[in-house]
Amino acid sequence: MSAQSPMANEMASSHCEEPQGKPQSIHACNFRYAGRLSNENARALTGLHEKFALQVANALELYLGTSLQLRLLSLEQKPMQDYLPGISPTSYMLPCALNVMDSQFVMEMDSCLVYPMIDLLLGGVGAAASAARELTEIDEQIMESVALLIVKEAEHSWRSLKLSLTPGRCIKPVMIPHIFPANEKLVLLIFQMELGGTTGEVKLVLPTSFVGYLLRHIKAAQSAKMSAVRALPNLRERLLDCKFRVSADMPQIRVFVKELTGMKPGAILRLNTAVRNMGRLTVEDVSIFEATPVRSGRMKAAQLAERMKDLSTVKEQA
Numbered sequence: 438m439s440a441q442s443p444m445a446n447e448m449a450s451s452h453c454e455e456p457q458g459k460p461q462s463i464h465a466c467n468f469r470y471a472g473r474l475s476n477e478n479a480r481a482l483t484g485l486h487e488k489f490a491l492q493v494a495n496a497l498e499l500y501l502g503t504s505l506q507l508r509l510l511s512l513e514q515k516p517m518q519d520y521l522p523g524i525s526p527t528s529y530m531l532p533c534a535l536n537v538m539d540s541q542f543v544m545e546m547d548s549c550l551v552y553p554m555i556d557l558l559l560g561g562v563g564a565a566a567s568a569a570r571e572l573t574e575i576d577e578q579i580m581e582s583v584a585l586l587i588v589k590e591a592e593h594s595w596r597s598l599k600l601s602l603t604p605g606r607c608i609k610p611v612m613i614p615h616i617f618p619a620n621e622k623l624v625l626l627i628f629q630m631e632l633g634g635t636t637g638e639v640k641l642v643l644p645t646s647f648v649g650y651l652l653r654h655i656k657a658a659q660s661a662k663m664s665a666v667r668a669l670p671n672l673r674e675r676l677l678d679c680k681f682r683v684s685a686d687m688p689q690i691r692v693f694v695k696e697l698t699g700m701k702p703g704a705i706l707r708l709n710t711a712v713r714n715m716g717r718l719t720v721e722d723v724s725i726f727e728a729t730p731v732r733s734g735r736m737k738a739a740q741l742a743e744r745m746k747d748l749s750t751v752k753e754q755a
Contacts, residue, residue: 474624478652479512485655486512486626486641489594496586501557506631510638513625517617520625520642524610527569529577531584532616533591534603540644541605541616544587547637548572550630555579563633577607591641597654617644624648685728685739687716715742 474482487509494507524530527548532541552566558579572580585604592602608616617623622645630639690708700706718728718739728739 474514481652481655482626482648483509483512485594489590490628492593493587493590496590497583500583500586501554503557503563503633507628507639510627510629513627514645515623515625517619517621517623520623521613524613526610527571528610529572529580530608530610530613532605532608533588534605535600535647536603537598537600537650538647540647542644542647543613543616543642544584545640545642549635550632550637550639551576551580553632553635554583565635572607595651597658598651681720683718683720685716685718685730687714688724717745
C-alpha cells in the first residue's frame with residue numbers, strides 16, 4: 438500500500454466540497470392550516486352572505502315586530518380543535534343537515550340575543566336576561582320558529598345548489614365533536630346582530646368540504662351568466678328588430694302661404710315640380726335613397742333608386 442501525498446489529500450477534499458449557492462430558506466409547516474381560502478373565494482363568500490344578512494334582518498323584523506340590524510362581521514377558517522374552546526356553554530346551537538352531502542352545518546347564537554327574542558315572541562318588549570344561563574327545553578322550542586326562518590334564508594341564498602336544509606334539534610356545545618370530525622376544517626361566518634339595546638353574534642359554522650362545493654357552484658353560475666351575456670346578439674343584429682320613422686317625400690319644395698291657408702278638402706295643391714323628379718326616402722329625417730312614390734297592392738310604397746352619396750351633407754341641406 439502506498440500512502441497518498443498531502444497534495445493529493447488536499448485535492449480530494451476540495452473536490453468533495455459542495456458548490457456554494459444561495460442560502461436555503463426553511464420555514465416550519467403546519468399542516469392543520471393547509472387548504473386555506475384564497476382571497477377570491479373569500480370575496481365571493483363575503484358578497485353572498487352580506488346579502489344573506491340583509492335578508493335575515495328584514496325577515497326577523499317582520500316576524501318579531503321590532504327593528505334590528507345584522508351585518509357580516511368577519512369570515513374565519515379554523516380547525517375544529519381551535520373552534521371548540523371559543524364556544525360559550527350557554528350558546529344556542531342548532532345543527533342542520535345538508536342533503537347534498539353527508540354533512541351538517543351549525544348555527545350558533547349568543548344567549549344574550551336569544552332571551553330578547555323569546556321575550557318578544559311571548560308578547561314582551563324584548564328585555565334582556567339579567568344573568569347568563571343555559572337554555573331550557575321550553576326556550577329551545579320557542580326559538581324553533583326563529584331558527585327555521587334563518588335556515589330558510591340560508592337555503593334561499595344557496596339556491597344555486599338546489600338543496601333543502603333540514604334543521605335538527607338544539608344541542609349543547611359539548612355535542613359539537615359528534616357533529617364535526619376531529620380533523621375537520623371549519624369556515625365561520627360571523628355576523629353581528631343589534632336587537633334593541635343588546636349586541637351579540639350569530640355564526641354559521643360550515644365544513645370546508647361544503648364551502649368548496651358551494652364555491653364551485655357560485656363560479657359555475659357566474660360563468661353561465663357571463664356566457665349568456667356573451668351570447669347576446671351584437672348591436673347590428675339587435676338594431677334589426679328596432680323601429681324607425683321612414684318617409685318618402687319631395688324635399689326642398691316651396692309654396693306660397695296663401696295657398697296653404699286656402700286649402701280645404703278636395704283642393705289640389707300645386708308643388709311646382711315635375712312629375713319625373715325623384716323624391717327621397719328618409720329614415721329619421723336622414724335621406725338614404727332617391728325614391729319614387731308607388732303603390733303595392735292597397736299599400737303605399739316607395740320604389741328605391743340610387744343611394745344618396747353623402748348622408749351628412751344631405752341632412753344638413755334638408
